[in-house]
Every structure is written in structure tokens, then in C-alpha cells.
Amino acid sequence: MCQVGEDYAEPASEEPPPRQPGREQKCVKCKEGLPVVVIRAGDAFCRDCFKAFYIHKFRAVLGKNRLIFPGEKVLLAWSGGPSSSSMVWQVLEGLSRESAKRLRFVPGIVCIDEGAACGLSPEARAKTLAEMKLILQTVGFPWHVVALEEVFDLPPSVLRCFAQEPVETEGAYKAAVDSFLQQQHVLGAEGAGDSPSLAQGEEQLSWPCTQDPQNPQSPDRPPTAAQTEALSRLFDSVKTLTAKEELLQALRTHLILHVARTHGYSKVMTGDSCTRLAIKLMTSLALGRGAFLAWDTGFSDERHGDVVVVRPMREHTLKEVAFYNHLFAVPSVFTPALDTKAPEKASIHRLMEAFMLRLQDQFPSTVSTVYRTSEKLVKAPRHGCAASPPGPRCLLCMCALDIDTAGAALLSQGGPPSLRHRAAVLRLPREHEGLALRGPPATLHLGRGPAPQPELLPQGLHRAADPGVPG
Amino acid sequence: ATPPASRSLRGSVSLGDEAVCPGIEAHDRAWRGGAELLFDGVKKHQVTLPGQEEPWDIRNLLVWIKKNLLKERPELFIQGDSVRPGILVLINDADWELLGELDYQLQDQDSILFISTLHGG
Numbered sequence: 397m398c399q400v401g402e403d404y405a406e407p408a409s410e411e412p413p414p415r416q417p418g419r420e421q422k423c424v425k426c427k428e429g430l431p432v433v434v435i436r437a438g439d440a441f442c443r444d445c446f447k448a449f450y451i452h453k454f455r456a457v458l459g460k461n462r463l464i465f466p467g468e469k470v471l472l473a474w475s476g477g478p479s480s481s482s483m484v485w486q487v488l489e490g491l492s493r494e495s496a497k498r499l500r501f502v503p504g505i506v507c508i509d510e511g512a513a514c515g516l517s518p519e520a521r522a523k524t525l526a527e528m529k530l531i532l533q534t535v536g537f538p539w540h541v542v543a544l545e546e547v548f549d550l551p552p553s554v555l556r557c558f559a560q561e562p563v564e565t566e567g568a569y570k571a572a573v574d575s576f577l578q579q580q581h582v583l584g585a586e587g588a589g590d591s592p593s594l595a596q597g598e599e600q601l602s603w604p605c606t607q608d609p610q611n612p613q614s615p616d617r618p619p620t621a622a623q624t625e626a627l628s629r630l631f632d633s634v635k636t637l638t639a640k641e642e643l644l645q646a647l648r649t650h651l652i653l654h655v656a657r658t659h660g661y662s663k664v665m666t667g668d669s670c671t672r673l674a675i676k677l678m679t680s681l682a683l684g685r686g687a688f689l690a691w692d693t694g695f696s697d698e699r700h701g702d703v704v705v706v707r708p709m710r711e712h713t714l715k716e717v718a719f720y721n722h723l724f725a726v727p728s729v730f731t732p733a734l735d736t737k738a739p740e741k742a743s744i745h746r747l748m749e750a751f752m753l754r755l756q757d758q759f760p761s762t763v764s765t766v767y768r769t770s771e772k773l774v775k776a777p778r779h780g781c782a783a784s785p786p787g788p789r790c791l792l793c794m795c796a797l798d799i800d801t802a803g804a805a806l807l808s809q810g811g812p813p814s815l816r817h818r819a820a821v822l823r824l825p826r827e828h829e830g831l832a833l834r835g836p837p838a839t840l841h842l843g844r845g846p847a848p849q850p851e852l853l854p855q856g857l858h859r860a861a862d863p864g865v866p867g
Numbered sequence: 868a869t870p871p872a873s874r875s876l877r878g879s880v881s882l883g884d885e886a887v888c889p890g891i892e893a894h895d896r897a898w899r900g901g902a903e904l905l906f907d908g909v910k911k912h913q914v915t916l917p918g919q920e921e922p923w924d925i926r927n928l929l930v931w932i933k934k935n936l937l938k939e940r941p942e943l944f945i946q947g948d949s950v951r952p953g954i955l956v957l958i959n960d961a962d963w964e965l966l967g968e969l970d971y972q973l974q975d976q977d978s979i980l981f982i983s984t985l986h987g988g
Contacts, residue, residue, distance in 0.1 A: 433962040671984070749953075
């Protein structure tokens with residue numbers, strides 16, 4: 397009770413209460429077990445409860461979003477790192493369960509060898525690949541290892557957004573699940589054998605897979621020295637680490653999408669964790685990508701049309717991932733990245749990562765607050781149309797251009813000086829010889845005309861000697 | 868009786884993860900985690916800490932590690948008197964937050980594991 401004039405016994409503390417969860421504390425879930433890990437701001441879990449909590453989160457994220465249909469082919473993007481490795485392991489365990497809640501899709505794994513972009517020697521790349529193949533063989537899903545150099549062989553069709561499938565309704569998902577269960581029941585009655593994970597009609601998918609199912613047109617061969625050299629030159633020509641990171645991401649995404657399309661996968665799963673997505677959200681803001689936060693950090697990303705990217709690890713923090721992988725022996729392969737050992741201010745990504753993690757250290761709800769904010773982001777279609785806007789798209793990130801159509805029309809006529817300085821004009825040649833970018837790449841707009849030079853320079857430092865468009 | 872603090876302490880300091888993949892023989896394991904890059908690539912260090920007046924806690928251990936084990940770029944591992952944010956510390960396979968973090972008093976044969984979460988996705 398407050399009384400006027402009465403002193404409080406002690407002044408109100410301004411610091412958060414000191415964390416003193418001693419070992420005498422019991423698991424907050426089962427109240428019995430000895431805790432081994434502290435999650436969030438002080439919840440101590442024992443080993444078994446932590447495992448259940450971790451697995452449940454993975455299932456819940458998939459379950460509540462209801463985007464992955466039974467029997468659907470889903471490509472798992474595996475970098476070798478802890479988050480994507482954990483994701484692959486969750487899928488592996490989830491598919492092998494003999495319960496009604498078993499995961500029901502058909503997985504494959506894609507792994508992009510980015511060694512050339514990171515300056516790794518061929519020997520180091522080969523060694524890493526060998527380790528990865530060991531794990532891939534153990535996991536047993538069909539797998540595709542693709543060198544980043546193959547971006548040079550991508551057809552221009554990757555830059556087109558294919559027509560979106562109509563949005564599935566609640567009823568459609570339930571109907572699909574019911575029909576799938578009925579099929580399984582029938583198969584079981586006919587003694588279809590012990591391949592419970594095969595959906596009907598997917599018999600051509602070899603299971604388990606011991607070979608390397610590359611595109612039948614191009615047999616498994618390492619990239620040529622010329623291609624590796626070209627990729628190194630490309631990345632060397634990009635002056636800042638920030639731009640290199642963004643370029644790497646764009647190329648990696650294009651390549652993964654291509655693999656997905658070529659092999660009939662309609663979904664791609666990436667291992668982005670809660671922590672990573674919170675950092676990505678802040679980084680994207682700093683990079684001027686505020687308009688696309690919902691796609692960049694949300695659970696599902698439909699910008700590519702026919703293939704949807706989903707992020708099932710988005711509710712797991714990096715700490716949870718690291719602990720789970722350690723406690724339950726999830727294998728992963730370390731590969732040096734572009735920013736390995738880079739100092740804190742080397743790029744916007746690094747700076748933001750340091751900022752977020754330091755803040756998280758002091759205030760353990762930082763990451764989750766940013767995450768909850770990102771959950772509220774709505775993908776508002778422009779001009780109120782329900783389907784994806786048919787307008788022009790950025791060729792690097794494939795998001796719809798956020799410039800006015802009136803401005804775009806002016807641009808193709810070599811419009812007013814202010815617009816010219818802000819946007820770049822892309823020349824898409826008829827014979828697909830190559831792409832060229834000009835000007836500061838705030839946005840890209842598809843134009844028509846001959847290509848000045850077949851070199852991709854995302855910083856737009858290259859100036860074409862084309863009298864047609866003033867720069 | 869001799870106070871424990873003046874006896875030397877033996878234990879291990881490990882970096883990154885020693886996860887075992889079922890079905891793979893021990894000699895095929897080559898998992899690397901990233902943190903060992905700063906320690907000459909050595910993943911596991913058997914360590915004997917000299918007996919001293921003050922008790923050995925994690926705080927002192929970090930100072931010792933910086934002086935004796937860290938080969939390069941200390942700021943990537945240590946920040947102030949603690950580890951850099953993003954690096955997890957496990958003491959005998961348990962979260963150090965349960966054991967007092969920097970104030971935990973080391974015991975003989977303790978195993979300290981540092982996991983960098985900053986790598987990979």
C-alpha cells in the first residue's frame with residue numbers, strides 16, 4: 397500500500413534483475429529434470445524437454461502455415477552450416493516417424509559450392525565437398541551439388557516471373573491431406589511395401605538415393621578453370637563487401653531456383669533462423685529494401701511465382717540451433733564465407749549483426765521483438781490487385797519495382813534528369829548474349845535495345861558508350 | 868588441508884562442435900566449426916592451469932586463453948572481459964548461464980566448449 401510520506405524500503409532497481417538460475421533450478425517444463433540450457437530470458441530446459449520444444453516448434457511453424465502439401469516436392473537448401481543442417485535433420489526425423497503427424501512431403505537437397513566467390517583453393521573446395529557428400533549420403537535424400545560458376549550457364553528464363561498458382565484455400569489444404577491419407581491407407585492395404593515416404597505417382601524418385609542426380613543433360617563435372625576465373629573476376633570487380641554479399645545472395649537464389657524448377661520442386665526450404673532473420677530485417681532496412689521486408693523475412697516468399705521459398709527455422713534462435721546440434725549430434729560442415737574473420741565494420745551486414753547480437757546480450761528480448769515485428773509485416777499488393785503485380789521486376793532480387801509506372805514510362809523515353817539519376821536502365825539483348833547494367837542500381841527497369849557489353853556489374857560502374865540513352 | 872586454488876587444474880578447452888554423424892567412423896570425422904580458426908585450427912586443447920592464489924573462474928580462464936591459446940584476432944573471440952556476443956559457452960555440456968557465467972569456479976577435469984553461432988545458416 398502506498399502512503400504519502402512513507403519511504404520505500406529500498407529504491408526501485410533500474411537494472412533488469414540479475415539472472416541467477418543456479419544448477420539447483422529444475423526444468424521449467426517438467427519440473428524434474430536437470431536443466432542444461434537457458435532459452436529466452438531465463439527459461440531453463442532439461443535435455444528431453446528442450447528436444448521436444450525444438451521439434452515441436454519446427455512442426456508448428458510448418459503446420460500453422462499450411463503451405464506444404466502432402467506429396468509435394470520440397471528442395472532443402474543446405475549450406476553445411478548449423479541452421480540448415482538442423483533443418484535437414486528435422487526433416488529427416490520428421491519423415492521417419494511412424495505417426496499420423498509424420499511429415500509428408502518429398503525432399504531433396506541442394507548445396508551450392510560458393511568456394512570461388514570466397515576465394516577458396518580448388519583443394520579446399522574439394523575437401524569440403526567430400527565432407528558434404530559424406531553427410532548427404534547418410535541423410536539419403538536425392539541431392540544436387542551445384543557450383544556457383546553455373547550461374548553463367550543459366551538461361552534468361554530464370555529472370556522471368558512465372559504465373560502464380562491461385563492461392564489455395566483452407567478447404568483445399570484439408571482436402572489434400574484427407575485424400576493423401578486415403579491413398580496411403582489404400583496402398584497399405586495392398587501391401588505397397590516399406591516406402592512410406594513415397595507419395596503416389598512419385599515412384600520415379602529413387603529412394604534412398606546413392607547416386608548424384610544431376611541434370612541428365614549435363615553430367616557431373618567440376619567447373620572449368622575459366623568459369624572459376626570469371627566468377628572470381630566478377631566478385632573482385634565489386635568493391636564493397638556489402639555489395640559482394642548481396643550479389644552472392646542474388647546469384648545463389650537464382651541458382652537454387654533453377655535447380656528447383658529443373659527437377660520439379662515447387663518449394664524451397666531455407667534454414668534462416670530467428671536471429672539471422674532479425675539481423676536480415678535490420679540490414680535490409682539499411683540497404684533500402686524496406687518495401688520488401690515481408691518477402692525477405694517472412695515465412696513464405698512467393699516472388700518467383702512457380703517456386704515458393706519457405707523458412708521453417710524462423711522461430712529458432714541461433715543459440716537453440718547450436719545447442720540442439722551439439723546435444724543431439726547433428727552434423728554440419730564449416731565453410732569459410734565471404735566475411736569470415738572480417739572486421740566489424742567491413743560491411744553493413746557485419747555491422748548490423750554485431751549491433752543486434754550485442755543488444756541481444758544486454759536485452760534478451762531484442763531478437764524476438766524484431767521477429768514479432770516482422771511477423772506483422774503484410775505483403776500489400778500495389779494498387780490493390782490480388783495477384784502479383786504484372787509490372788517490371790528487379791533482375792537481381794526479382795521483387796516488383798517500387799517506382800511509379802508513370803515514371804517508368806518517362807524513363808524508357810530517356811525521361812527527366814532526376815529519374816535518370818536514380819534508376820538504371822537494363823538492356824536485354826535479343827540473342828541473350830549477356831546483361832548490362834548502368835547507373836546507380838537503386839531500381840532496375842527493363843528496356844529494349846542492343847546490349848552494350850556482356851558483363852554483369854551490379855554496382856553499375858560500367859558506362860556503356862550508347863548514345864541512345866543519356867546517363 | 869591445501870586449498871584447491873593452489874593446485875593446478877586440468878581440463879579441456881574445445882572449440883566448435885564434435886558432432887558425430889551416425890554411421891561414420893571416427894577417423895572420417897573432420898567437422899570444423901569456425902572458432903578454431905583463431906586457435907591455429909586446433910579444435911581441442913588439453914589444458915593445465917597453474918595453481919594460483921585467486922580461484923580459477925571463467926573470467927580468469929578467458930584471460931589465460933587470450934594469452935596462451937588465441938593465435939590471432941582476439942577481438943573476434945573476446946570482448947571486454949567476456950566472450951564476444953554470438954559465442955556460446957558450455958561447461959560440461961551445460962549452458963554457462965545456469966552456472967554463473969563468468970563467475971563459475973573451475974573444477975578439476977572440467978570441459979569447456981565454445982561454440983560460435985556466427986557461422987553459417
